[in-house]
Amino acid sequence: MSDIIHLLPDSVANQIAAGEVVQRPASVVKELVENAIDAQATEITISIVDAGRTSIQISDNGIGMSETDARMAFERHATSKISDASDIFKIRSMGFRGEALASIAAVSQTELKTRQENSELGTKIVIVGSKVESQEPEACPKGTTFTVKNLFFNTPARRKFLKANQTEFNYILAEIYQTALSHPEIVFTIMKDGVLYAKYPKGNQKQRIVSIFGKQMEKGLLPISDESSIAKIYGYVGVPEMAKKTGANEFFFVNNRFFRQKSFLASVLRAYGNLLPQKEYPPFFIFIDIDPSEIDVNIHPTKTEIKFSEEFNICQLLEASIKCTLGKNNIVPSLDFSDSADYSDMFSFKNADPIKAPTIKYNPDYNPFKKDEAAYPNAQTNVRNWEKLFEDFQTSKQAKNQDFALPSKMNEIKFEEAKDDVSVSFCTQFQKKYILAYADEKIYVIDIKRAHYRLLYDEFSTSLKEKKTPSQQTLLPVKIDVTADQSETLKEILPQLKELGFDIEQFGQNSFVVNGAPTDICMSDVQTIITEFVAKYEDSHDIKCSVQETVARTLAKSASLFRNPEMTSEEMKRFVSKLLANKSFTITPEGQIITVIVEPEDLLKKFN
Ligand code: ADP
Ligand code: MG
Numbered sequence: 001m002s003d004i005i006h007l008l009p010d011s012v013a014n015q016i017a018a019g020e021v022v023q024r025p026a027s028v029v030k031e032l033v034e035n036a037i038d039a040q041a042t043e044i045t046i047s048i049v050d051a052g053r054t055s056i057q058i059s060d061n062g063i064g065m066s067e068t069d070a071r072m073a074f075e076r077h078a079t080s081k082i083s084d085a086s087d088i089f090k091i092r093s094m095g096f097r098g099e100a101l102a103s104i105a106a107v108s109q110t111e112l113k114t115r116q117e118n119s120e121l122g123t124k125i126v127i128v129g130s131k132v133e134s135q136e137p138e139a140c141p142k143g144t145t146f147t148v149k150n151l152f153f154n155t156p157a158r159r160k161f162l163k164a165n166q167t168e169f170n171y172i173l174a175e176i177y178q179t180a181l182s183h184p185e186i187v188f189t190i191m192k193d194g195v196l197y198a199k200y201p202k203g204n205q206k207q208r209i210v211s212i213f214g215k216q217m218e219k220g221l222l223p224i225s226d227e228s229s230i231a232k233i234y235g236y237v238g239v240p241e242m243a244k245k246t247g248a249n250e251f252f253f254v255n256n257r258f259f260r261q262k263s264f265l266a267s268v269l270r271a272y273g274n275l276l277p278q279k280e281y282p283p284f285f286i287f288i289d290i291d292p293s294e295i296d297v298n299i300h301p302t303k304t305e306i307k308f309s310e311e312f313n314i315c316q317l318l319e320a321s322i323k324c325t326l327g328k329n330n331i332v333p334s335l336d337f338s339d340s341a342d343y344s345d346m347f348s349f350k351n352a353d354p355i356k357a358p359t360i361k362y363n364p365d366y367n368p369f370k371k372d373e374a375a376y377p378n379a380q381t382n383v384r385n386w387e388k389l390f391e392d393f394q395t396s397k398q399a400k401n402q403d404f405a406l407p408s409k410m411n412e413i414k415f416e417e418a419k420d421d422v423s424v425s426f427c428t429q430f431q432k433k434y435i436l437a438y439a440d441e442k443i444y445v446i447d448i449k450r451a452h453y454r455l456l457y458d459e460f461s462t463s464l465k466e467k468k469t470p471s472q473q474t475l476l477p478v479k480i481d482v483t484a485d486q487s488e489t490l491k492e493i494l495p496q497l498k499e500l501g502f503d504i505e506q507f508g509q510n511s512f513v514v515n516g517a518p519t520d521i522c523m524s525d526v527q528t529i530i531t532e533f534v535a536k537y538e539d540s541h542d543i544k545c546s547v548q549e550t551v552a553r554t555l556a557k558s559a560s561l562f563r564n565p566e567m568t569s570e571e572m573k574r575f576v577s578k579l580l581a582n583k584s585f586t587i588t589p590e591g592q593i594i595t596v597i598v599e600p601e602d603l604l605k606k607f608n
Pocket of ligand 1: 081
C-alpha cells in the first residue's frame with residue numbers, strides 16, 4: 001500500500017490554527033491592539049466597519065517594522081518577543097506566541113503598512129488568505145497600520161457563524177475596554193462606520209475608567225492598594241450600591257494582562273460579604289503586579305486564564321485589601337484597618353492552615369451616602385431592619401400623599417389592605433429566607449423575596465397598564481451619564497420611554513437630560529431608574545415586545561432587594577394572606593417558584 005501521510009500546505013495549516021486564535025472580529029482587534037502596545041505605541045486608532053465584517057483597521061505610532069520583519073511577521077511562530085522556552089516564564093509583553101498575524105492573514109485580506117522612525121520609506125504588504133499578493137516600498141507615517149478586510153471570506157461557514165452586528169461590536173468593545181483599562185497612558189480612538197465613536201485621552205487609572213464607563217462610575221469607586229513580598233495589588237472597587245445582577249464590570253489584570261479566575265472573584269465577593277444583595281456583583285478594576293516567573297500565561301490560546309503559583313496567598317491579600325477599603329470608607333464599620341495595616345505575616349500561612357475571618361462589627365443604620373442620597377437612592381438596601389424600612393416608607397408616603405412612589409420608597413407591601421379571605425393560622429420563618437405558613441388546611445412554604453417581587457410587580461404593571469396617556473411632570477433637568485453602548489441602547493428606546501411619560505433627550509455623546517417624567521415617579525430616583533432600566537434592557541432579549549412589562553419587572557426587582565428580613569408573626573400573617581390572595585402566588589413573572597404547597601393527604605401518607 002502506498003504512503004498516505006503528507007504535510008499540509010502552510011496556508012491550510014494556518015487556516016486551521018486560525019480557528020483557535022481568530023474566533024470573531026473582536027479577536028482580530030485584541031491581537032492587533034496588543035501588538036501595537038508591545039510596539040510601544042502611545043496612540044492607537046481602531047476603525048471598525050460593519051462590526052468588523054467588512055474592515056478592521058488598527059493604526060499605531062509605535063516602533064514599526066523593517067522590510068524583512070514586515071514579511072517575517074506573517075510566518076507562523078514568528079515573534080520578536082521570546083527566543084527560547086524559558087522566556088515564557090519571563091513574559092512582560094502582551095503577545096509571545098507568534099501566531100496572531102499568520103492566523104489573521106490566513107482568513108482575511110490583510111494589508112500592512114509600516115515604517116520605522118529611521119527609515120525614509122516604509123513597506124506595504126498585501127496578503128490574501130496567506131498568499132502574499134504584493135510587497136513594495138510605501139511612504140507612510142512612523143508606526144504600523146493593519147487593515148483586515150472581509151474576515152472569513154474563505155471560510156464561509158465561520159462567517160455565517162457571526163452574530164448580529166451589535167453583538168459583534170459589543171465583543172469588540174469588551175476587548176478594547178480590557179486593553180484600554182490597563183493602559184491609561186495610551187490614547188485610544190475608536191471609529192465606528194466612519195464616525196468617531198469614542199476617544200479615551202491619556203490619563204490616570206481612574207480617569208480612564210470614567211472615560212470608558214461614564215461619570216456615574218466615578219462617585220462609587222473606592223481605591224485599593226496593598227503590597228506584600230509576593231505581589232502588589234491596586235485599583236478600584238465599587239461601593240455595594242453599584243452592584244448589578246448581570247453585566248457588572250469585573251476586571252482583573254495581572255501585569256496589565258486581563259484575566260478571569262473564579263478563585264479571585266470568590267475572594268472579592270467574600271470581602272463584600274453580605275453587603276451585596278444575593279447574586280449581585282460589584283464593579284471592580286483590580287491590578288496585580290507580580291514577578292512573571294510566579295505566573296504561567298501559557299494555559300489557554302486566548303490567554304484569559306492564568307495560573308498563579310501563589311494563588312491562595314494572593315487571594316487572601318486581595319480579600320483583606322478590599323475589606324480594608326470598605327472598612328476605611330465606613331461601608332463595613334469595622335476592624336481597625338489603619339493605614340499602616342500590615343499583612344506581612346499573612347504569607348506564613350500554609351494552604352492547609354485555617355484562616356480566621358476577622359470579626360466585623362456592622363452598623364446597620366450607617367449610610368455612607370448621607371451627603372449624596374439622590375445619587376444612591378438604593379443605599380437603603382443596607383438597612384436590615386424590616387420594620388424600620390416599613391416605617392420610613394409610611395412616613396415618606398404620607399408626606400408625599402402618593403399612591404405609587406418609586407423605587408427607593410417602594411419597599412412596601414400594603415399589609416393593612418390585605419384581603420382577609422384567606423385566614424392564616426400559623427406562620428414561622430426558617431432559614432430567614434422562607435416562611436412556613438398554615439392556611440386553608442394546607443402548608444405553604446414561601447420564598448419571601450420572590451413573593452415580595454410578585455406583589456410589587458403586579459402592583460406596578462397594573463398601574464402602568466391602566467394609564468392611557470401618561471401625565472407628566474416637568475423637572476429641573478437631571479443629567480444622566482451612561483456608557484457608550486448604553487447610550488446606543490437608550491437612543492433606540494427613547495420613543496418607548498416617551499410613551500411612558502419620560503421626556504429625555506441626548507446631550508453630548510454619552511449623556512442624556514431628563515426634562516420630564518411620569519407623575520408617579522419620584523424625581524430623586526429618575527437617574528437610578530433610567531440607568532437600571534437601560535442595563536436591564538441590554539440584558540433582556542424579549543423586552544422589545546413590551547417595554548411596560550420590563551419597566552414593571554425592573555422596578556419590582558430593584559424594590560424587592562432587601563434580604564432576610566426578620567418579621568414578626570403578625571407581619572408574616574398579613575404578608576402571607578396578601579400573597580395568597582394574589583392569583584399568581586406560586587410563580588414569579590419569570591416562572592421561578594415562589595410557593596410550595598404541601599397537601600395534608602400527601603403529608604399524612606408518610607405516617608402510613
Ligand atoms: P506575537 O505578538 O506573539 O509576537 P504576532 O503574530 O502577533 O506574534 O506578531 C508577530 C511579530 O510581528 C511581533 O513579534 C512583532 O515583532 C511584529 N509586530 C506585529 N505587530 C506589530 C506592530 N503593530 N508594530 C511593530 N511590530 C509588530
Ligand atoms: Mg501578537
